[in-house]
Amino acid sequence: MLQMIVFGIICGLLLGFVLQRGRFCVVGAYRDLILAKDGRMFLATFVVIAIQSIGVYALNDTGVIQFGNDGFPWLGTIVGGFIFGIGMVLAGGCATGTWYRAGEGMIGSWVALFGYMLGAAMTKYGVWKVAGDNLLSYRTNDTYIHKTLNVSPWVLVIIVTLLVGILVIRELRKPKLPIFKMKPKKTGLAHILFEKRWHPFVTALLVGIIAIVSWPLSAMTGRMFGLGITAPSANILTFLITGDNALIDWGTFLVLGIFLGAFIAAKGSGEFRWRLPDMKTLRNNAIGGVTMGFGASVAGDAQSEMVW
Amino acid sequence: MAKVLETTGMVCPFPLVEAKEAIVDMAKGEELIINFDCTQATESIPRWAATEGHEITEFEQIDDAKWRIIVKKGK
Numbered sequence: 001m002l003q004m005i006v007f008g009i010i011c012g013l014l015l016g017f018v019l020q021r022g023r024f025c026v027v028g029a030y031r032d033l034i035l036a037k038d039g040r041m042f043l044a045t046f047v048v049i050a051i052q053s054i055g056v057y058a059l060n061d062t063g064v065i066q067f068g069n070d071g072f073p074w075l076g077t078i079v080g081g082f083i084f085g086i087g088m089v090l091a092g093g094c095a096t097g098t099w100y101r102a103g104e105g106m107i108g109s110w111v112a113l114f115g116y117m118l119g120a121a122m123t124k125y126g127v128w129k130v131a132g133d134n135l136l137s138y139r140t141n142d143t144y145i146h147k148t149l150n151v152s153p154w155v156l157v158i159i160v161t162l163l164v165g166i167l168v169i170r171e172l173r174k175p176k177l178p179i180f181k182m183k184p185k186k187t188g189l190a191h192i193l194f195e196k197r198w199h200p201f202v203t204a205l206l207v208g209i210i211a212i213v214s215w216p217l218s219a220m221t222g223r224m225f226g227l228g229i230t231a232p233s234a235n236i237l238t239f240l241i242t243g244d245n246a247l248i249d250w251g252t253f254l255v256l257g258i259f260l261g262a263f264i265a266a267k268g269s270g271e272f273r274w275r276l277p278d279m280k281t282l283r284n285n286a287i288g289g290v291t292m293g294f295g296a297s298v299a300g301d302a303q304s305e306m307v308w
Numbered sequence: 309m310a311k312v313l314e315t316t317g318m319v320c321p322f323p324l325v326e327a328k329e330a331i332v333d334m335a336k337g338e339e340l341i342i343n344f345d346c347t348q349a350t351e352s353i354p355r356w357a358a359t360e361g362h363e364i365t366e367f368e369q370i371d372d373a374k375w376r377i378i379v380k381k382g383k
Binding site for chain 2 (some may be wrong): 035037104105180181276278281303
């Protein structure tokens with residue numbers, strides 16, 4: 001129990017801190033790519049995927065962790081992923097993003113977070129369970145693409161890593177824009193941790209490492225999974241209502257840690273303040289949260305791990 | 309004569325979207341003062357200005373999660 005609390009919280013704290021300081025946001029990544037033709041954040045999400053796949057497959061090969069072997073719920077992933085995407089835009093952030101923005105004092109994210117917990121809990125345990133289970137019942141025989149192709153997983157991991165690596169190098173070689181920086185008010189470590197702008201690739205590297213470490217830390221407590229956000233979010237709400245202790249696991253402390261880590265990061269850098277958006281945004285946040293909760297639950301945590 | 313754009317309370321990406329709109333019918337060399345409180349805009353506004361060739365004459369954090377940036381229209 002103690003191990004579960006300590007490791008879960010630590011992993012979450014680090015992740016929340018890094019996400020807040022790195023301004024990491026998947027919605028923002030797509031937006032920058034399309035509206036501003038700036039693909040750095042988008043590429044950064046792929047850096048996370050590449051790093052994580054190397055680490056996690058290595059852990060799987062060495063037997064530290066074991067992957068599940070259920071068929072891939074293709075219909076749920078496609079439908080859920082699409083619905084999740086719509087919800088994510090309305091909610092103003094993905095699942096993890098909503099948790100960390102709540103820690104920055106964004107009231108809209110609190111509203112979205114509640115909607116997200118509710119939507120996920122309804123799909124996992126409540127009135128939407130029928131629809132969710134139905135979508136999830138369509139599964140392929142293989143869980144992993146490499147099995148379908150009949151190659152070692154490392155072939156795919158290496159292809160993805162090389163592709164991402166080439167794009168990263170190309171991006172870093174571009175001439176630097178003379179971007180105006182605020183005068184630093186802090187020095188040394190405080191400047192780096194609580195003031196400096198982090199390069200998206202540095203943030204991505206850190207997120208990838210935390211994602212890898214989360215697997216063995218979570219496995220130690222009997223939960224064979226990495227950074228899943230949806231199930232713990234649904235479980236917190238359900239636990240509060242039913243009082244069922246079985247719903248509390250490593251993931252619960254992970255998400256609470258993300259919230260706390262983001263709060264510490266925001267507070268330390270003078271970026272915490274309660275902020276209330278206008279009515280229209282609040283309404284969208286509420287609708288988006290519930291929608292995202294349903295989408296994430298039927299897409300399975302594997303999907304949300306990819307897109308958060 | 310500087311134009312003031314109040315975007316406090318707006319979530320991202322709206323401070324940037326509003327700024328883009330506001331600067332369109334301004335003359336070259338005119339200044340746009342943008343007040344905002346969405347953290348991500350601390351990244352996106354300076355980056356946009358650099359890409360579009362606008363000059364930033366001032367950028368300051370005025371309070372907890374409150375910033376003011378002055379963009380001078382470049383072209």
